[in-house]
Amino acid sequence: MNEMDCKELVEAITAYLDGTLPAADRRRFNTHLENCPYCTEYLAQMRKTIARLGTLDESTLSHDARERLLVAFRDWRTG
């Protein structure tokens, strides 16, 4: 089995994190990672980016829009 290079590794990260990388590629990925501080850094940055995406401020429904929804629900119920 040929070694995974950096270029291949960065393209495989999402599959790696999702656990969908075939077992042989997963081993090549891990072997490369053990020997490459740059890819280790890149992977860490991808993980941090993903985590930060999940902590952005959420949009909230305005009070008026919420009220309109409750009215729509009553209309639907009495249909």
Place this chain on the structure above:
Amino acid sequence: MPRLESTDAVRLAALRAGDEHAFAELVDELSPRMLRLARVYVTGAAIAEDTLQEAWIVVLGSLDRFEGRSSLATWILGIVVNVARARGRHESRSRPFSSLSTDDQPIIDPDRFLPPDHERWPGHWAIAPAPWPEHALETAEAAQVIREAVAQLPQTQRAVITLRDMIGCTAEETCNALALSDANQRVLLHRARTKVRAALEQAFDTMEALA
């Protein structure tokens, strides 16, 4: 058929029985996610709220047909996608087509890597990723960089990264909501994440240079 999540079954029964409290609770729980998803397809807070209203009416009208093949939340998010997409198509006639363009550029600048025929390090980093300044990612500026990078993604990539990374859906839920294959979903997610990371890298490089 898979069994309904028990909370879903309880909620569904309450909604079908016309329990307004149960409805309000679901609205409060799901609206932030629904709004975020609607904004992938439509512009402006007011239109996003109208889209939500329309989506909820579709949800109520279809409650009897919900079979529990997915969770209630995933099913509702799928309805938001359909309603918002239809609205967005309407809207996009007057929008620049860049946001709808497909994406066929390489994901990472090929110059970041050494050529495949390099004698010592083929396919290895030519310009390695530099460590990010400590705490830079937690700043409001970084959040803004991320928002802008996401806004510039092609629409389907934006939808996938919104569902997976911002809303926290699983791959399967995302595929269901967007009617994508698992492999396609993953390719789109990877492209989107790669571009957001690259935007952060560029912003942090500039910050370092200024500091």
